[in-house]
Amino acid sequence: MSFSFEALSLTLRERKILNDVSGQFQPGRVTVILGANGAGKSSLLSCLVGLREPQSGSVSIEGLPLLSLESRERGRLIGLLPQRPDIHWNVDVKTIVGLGRLPHTGRWGMGATDREAVAKAMAATDCTDLADRQALRLSGGEQGRVLLARVLAGEPQWLLADEPLASLDPAHQFDVLDRLKNYAKSGNGVIVVLHDLTQAARIADDIMVLKEGAILAAGPREKVMTAEVLGQAYGVEVQITTSSTGEPLVVPVRRL
Amino acid sequence: MKAIRLNGLLAIALVAGMLLSLAAGKVWVAPSTWWNDDLSGLIIMELRIPRTILGAAIGAGLGMAGAAMQGYLRNPLADPGVFGVSSSAALGAVTSLYFGFAMTAWLLPVFALIGAGVGMGLLALLSGRSGSLILFTLAGVIIASLAGSLTSLMISLAPTPFATTEIVTWLMGALTDRSWDDVKLAVPLIVIGMVFLMATGRSLDALTLGEDAARSMGVNVLRLQWLAVIGVGLTVGASVAAAGIIGFVGLIVPHLVRPFAGHRPSAVMMPSALAGALLIVVADSMVRILPSVSELRLGIAMALLGAPFFMLLLFKMHRELS
Numbered sequence: 001m002s003f004s005f006e007a008l009s010l011t012l013r014e015r016k017i018l019n020d021v022s023g024q025f026q027p028g029r030v031t032v033i034l035g036a037n038g039a040g041k042s043s044l045l046s047c048l049v050g051l052r053e054p055q056s057g058s059v060s061i062e063g064l065p066l067l068s069l070e071s072r073e074r075g076r077l078i079g080l081l082p083q084r085p086d087i088h089w090n091v092d093v094k095t096i097v098g099l100g101r102l103p104h105t106g107r108w109g110m111g112a113t114d115r116e117a118v119a120k121a122m123a124a125t126d127c128t129d130l131a132d133r134q135a136l137r138l139s140g141g142e143q144g145r146v147l148l149a150r151v152l153a154g155e156p157q158w159l160l161a162d163e164p165l166a167s168l169d170p171a172h173q174f175d176v177l178d179r180l181k182n183y184a185k186s187g188n189g190v191i192v193v194l195h196d197l198t199q200a201a202r203i204a205d206d207i208m209v210l211k212e213g214a215i216l217a218a219g220p221r222e223k224v225m226t227a228e229v230l231g232q233a234y235g236v237e238v239q240i241t242t243s244s245t246g247e248p249l250v251v252p253v254r255r256l
Numbered sequence: 257m258k259a260i261r262l263n264g265l266l267a268i269a270l271v272a273g274m275l276l277s278l279a280a281g282k283v284w285v286a287p288s289t290w291w292n293d294d295l296s297g298l299i300i301m302e303l304r305i306p307r308t309i310l311g312a313a314i315g316a317g318l319g320m321a322g323a324a325m326q327g328y329l330r331n332p333l334a335d336p337g338v339f340g341v342s343s344s345a346a347l348g349a350v351t352s353l354y355f356g357f358a359m360t361a362w363l364l365p366v367f368a369l370i371g372a373g374v375g376m377g378l379l380a381l382l383s384g385r386s387g388s389l390i391l392f393t394l395a396g397v398i399i400a401s402l403a404g405s406l407t408s409l410m411i412s413l414a415p416t417p418f419a420t421t422e423i424v425t426w427l428m429g430a431l432t433d434r435s436w437d438d439v440k441l442a443v444p445l446i447v448i449g450m451v452f453l454m455a456t457g458r459s460l461d462a463l464t465l466g467e468d469a470a471r472s473m474g475v476n477v478l479r480l481q482w483l484a485v486i487g488v489g490l491t492v493g494a495s496v497a498a499a500g501i502i503g504f505v506g507l508i509v510p511h512l513v514r515p516f517a518g519h520r521p522s523a524v525m526m527p528s529a530l531a532g533a534l535l536i537v538v539a540d541s542m543v544r545i546l547p548s549v550s551e552l553r554l555g556i557a558m559a560l561l562g563a564p565f566f567m568l569l570l571f572k573m574h575r576e577l578s
Contacts, residue, residue: 088465
């Protein structure tokens with residue numbers, strides 16, 4: 001399995017969003033994309049999913065150019081958890097999760113494999129009990145779980161999540177991170193955009209730091225997550241310590 | 257409720273409604289005389305059957321178009337009128353009345369269809385190739401108001417008071433005195449339009465999760481936009497051509513259906529078509545039975561039903577929001 005991007009450049013309204021960036025992702029690992037607001041994280045993610053076409057450069061998956069794939073095929077390989085939790089109709093939870101199978105199902109609806117994948121995804125996110133609840137009556141945390149289950153149900157080889165922790169309390173943040181981590185452990189690639197540096201340090205195997213549309217640093221967490229790199233990326237002074245129980249703490253202390 | 261059971265029940269109700277529509281009217285025709293070779297047989301063959309078929313087709317088309325529009329715009333208050341298709345079809349028809357072309361019976365629907373086609377083309381031109389919902393909605397609103405004001409202009413500049421009356425009366429849609437010619441013209445177009453609308457179902461379901469998630473699952477939003485435009489254009493354009501503007505059906509029916517069919521957009525479409533057909537056929541029968549000097553126009557009856565319904569809907573939404 002391979003997933004990489006080569007010399008991507010993206011210009012929107014005469015503003016250079018991505019400037020000749022290249023990189024690759026490893027299956028079985030969680031890659032966290034970091035960077036200040038406007039550094040190009042979300043735009044990179046949209047290019048990786050194929051939602052945006054870069055002016056130059058290409059994204060390759062399994063050695064094939066992403067945009068040459070048929071869109072449903074692309075949907076089977078790559079799953080996207082968008083930034084905003086959008087649910088527009090008050091359908092029940094199992095229907096929402098079932099939508100994740102759309103790239104797989106034929107014209108005649110779900111088969112046994114599809115139902116199995118949905119059940120598995122709901123079990124992995126503790127949504128099984130919510131199956132018959134109406135999606136719009138759920139709490140924010142529950143909605144987050146259900147939408148994650150939707151992506152997992154598609155069994156994508158690459159799961160991309162854009163700020164999945166936004167508007168979640170700490171306990172639910174841990175839950176989501178653990179589930180993403182588990183998904184990577186089972187051999188899939190997970191790519192996450194995060195803002196919380198401590199949570200990033202907790203989940204990341206690899207880190208990719210963007211600054212002003214270019215890649216500032218990329219590689220294993222231990223190498224990239226330094227006060228110096230983060231200082232350059234965000235323009236803040238960062239202290240990296242460990243908690244009394246050994247977890248990394250990455251705390252911004254002041255503006256540089 | 258299981259989809260098949262719901263659709264089955266609605267289909268049975270529709271058949272009953274259509275039978276009622278054949279019998280009901282200023283002249284009540286009992287089923288035993290339907291095959292008589294006299295005036296009652298003639299009324300059934302030449303007036304009631306075409307009128308009933310046309311009503312069912314228009315109701316089905318408007319109901320399904322409404323369900324598809326609400327799914328596409330992800331807005332439960334959307335209506336096929338939002339596209340501006342019905343207003344531009346009406347403008348086409350009014351143009352033919354203005355110039356007095358309506359002497360030739362088939363010219364009015366043809367003009368209405370041309371109007372719908374121009375409206376659809378303009379919609380595509382204005383909304384561009386982005387598939388963006390906001391641009392699309394704005395384009396629809398602009399076309400609707402442009403067509404509306406041109407229609408008003410035609411009314412105010414009408415050459416004779418007779419033409420003015422004719423235009424104003426026609427704009428308040430009705431199924432009175434429709435013939436087999438209207439059926440032959442409108443029904444095939446409505447059916448083709450419904451096929452296009454049915455093809456949007458899966459993509460509309462995916463849109464429940466927002467545009468990005470839908471596209472990431474392989475939904476082609478531009479293709480979806482075209483299917484919706486052509487589907488709504490054909491169903492609504494042909495309906496307006498045959499019967500004038502009959503509002504609110506596309507808005508109300510999907511709401512009535514949702515408590516039974518669930519909220520998944522594709523699950524709402526078929527029941528909306530059947531319920532829309534049922535609503536029009538029954539309402540049109542009522543309009544004929546009501547004791548009044550001249551027949552109440554169906555378009556007015558639907559608006560009288562629809563506007564209070566719309567208010568109730570808003571009150572309900574208020575309650576849910578508070």
